[in-house]
Amino acid sequence: MSQLSLQQIVIQYAQQAVIHDISLQIEHGLIGCLLGPSGCGKTTLLRAIAGFEPVAEGKIALGDTVISSPRVHVPPEKRQIGMVFQDYALFPHLTIANNISFGIRHLSKSEQAKRIAQLLELVSLSGYEKRYPHELSGGQQQRIALARALAPKPKLMLLDEPFGSQDVELREMLAREVRDILKQEKTTAILVTHDQHEAFAMADEIGVLKSGRLQQWATPYELYHRPANAFVAEFIGQGVLIKGEVLDNYTVHTALGIVSGELPQGSEPKTPLKVLIRPDDIRLVAKAERKATVIGRVFRGAQYLYTLQLPDQVTKVLALVPSHQEYDMGETVSLELDMQHLVLVP
Incomplete structure (x- = not known):
C-alpha cells in the first residue's frame, strides 16, 4: 500500500481546470518532489493534498484512507500531515521549545520534553530550548520549523518552497540536511520547488509539471538521462x-555529424528527430574534425560554460569545460562528442 496515492486528480477554479488528470504514488519513507516553472500548478496540487483545495475529480488517499474526492473532504487538521513553509511560520513570542511542542500539547510534560530533546538533537540544535526564533539564523529557523512539523509524527510531510528565502549555496546544503532528517525519522514527504538542484539533492522521485499536467514521474537519474519529452529534456539540466x-537503426545525422545509440521504436530512415546535447557531452580538444565558434562564455570558478555556434550558423550547443581551457569570444575551437546516453525526442 502506497503512503500517498493520487488518482486522476482534476482541480478547477471557476469551472476552469488548472490541474489535469494527475496520478502518482509515493511509497512509505520516500521523498517525492513536484518540480516545474512558476504557474505550473505544483503548489495548487500540494494544497489539495494538505486539504486547502477541493478536488473536482479523482481521489487522494493517505495509506488506505481516502482524504479527498468530490464526495469526501477530511479537514486539514485531521489528515495527520505536517507542513513546512518558505517563511518558517514560527511563533516569534514563543521559545524554541514551545514552538516545537505546539502540536504535541496533548502529551504529558515529560513526554513533550523528551520529544523536544530528541528533535533538537536530530536537527543539531541541542541546548536551544530557551532561545527565541529571532536569535537564530535563517537556516536554524528552517530546521526548527521542520522539528515542529515532525513533532506529532505525521504520516506525510509537505514542504512548500522551504529554501526559497536562502541564498543559492545554502539551499543545496539545507536540502541535504533536511533529507537526512526526514530519512532518520522515516517520514514520507513531498517537496515543491522550481529549483532542480534542490530537487536532485533531496528527492527520491520527481514529478515535472507543465501547465497543470504531469509530464513525467521518475527518479532524478531517469529524468536526466531518459526524459519523456522535449519539455522535460530541456527543463532538466x-x-x-x-x-x-534517422539514417538507420542506430545512427542519426545532425549538424554535429553522425551520433549513434539506441533509437526509439518505429524510427524509420529519414524520420526527423531532435537530439539532446548536454554541456557535458562535448569536450573541447586541441585538434578534431568538428569545429565551432565561441559566441558566449560564463566563468563558474572551476569551469567555463561556453556557448558554441556550429558551422551551419544556426545550431548552437553548450560545453562545460575546466576553467584552464580558456577561449576568447569569436575563437574557433575543435570539439569531440562524449555521449554516454543518446537522448532522442520526436
Missing part, C-alpha cells in the same frame, strides 16, 4: 535540442 534525421 542544461542542454540543447538539435535537429536530426
